Amino acid sequence: xxxxxxxxxxxxxxxxxxxxxxxxxxxxxERHGEIIAGVLFNVYEPPDVHVTVAGHGWTKSFLTDVGxxxxxxxxxxxxxxxxxxxxxxxxxxxxxxxVEGMLRNHFGPGRNAFIVGILKEDYPW
Numbered sequence: 001x002x003x004x005x006x007x008x009x010x011x012x013x014x015x016x017x018x019x020x021x022x023x024x025x026x027x028x029x030e031r032h033g034e035i036i037a038g039v040l041f042n043v044y045e046p047p048d049v050h051v052t053v054a055g056h057g058w059t060k061s062f063l064t065d066v067g068x069x070x071x072x073x074x075x076x077x078x079x080x081x082x083x084x085x086x087x088x089x090x091x092x093x094x095x096x097x098x099v100e101g102m103l104r105n106h107f108g109p110g111r112n113a114f115i116v117g118i119l120k121e122d123y124p125w
Contacts, residue, residue: 002028002030004027007028008027009024009040015054016052025040037057037058047076051066053088063095071123076120080115081114081116082115089114092116096124102115
């Protein structure tokens with residue numbers, strides 16, 4: 001089940017070890033009453049929005065909803081993922097993303113972040 005409540009933001013914050021300052025929106029996947037995956041949308045500066053992702057169990061339906069929100073509802077031309085996890089980079093690349101750079105110490109000393117851009121025209125759904 002797709003959910004959009006504050007539990008998703010907490011799940012993502014706990015997973016990446018970083019707090020988020022409103023305004024933001026989020027959507028997540030809930031299974032058996034527990035959040036297992038989520039996307040947090042913040043730093044909305046059209047034509048771009050930043051996304052932070054965490055978890056597992058991604059479905060095509062959920063990823064379609066993420067694309068519809070970013071490219072349909074928000075009318076963005078791109079989304080920017082900032083992550084230190086190579087696994088998330090690989091997921092973003094499968095969604096049409098390209099690594100565009102690195103932020104040194106973004107998540108704290110010695111914890112660099114990949115910057116991955118996903119363009120509207122490259123998103124598969």
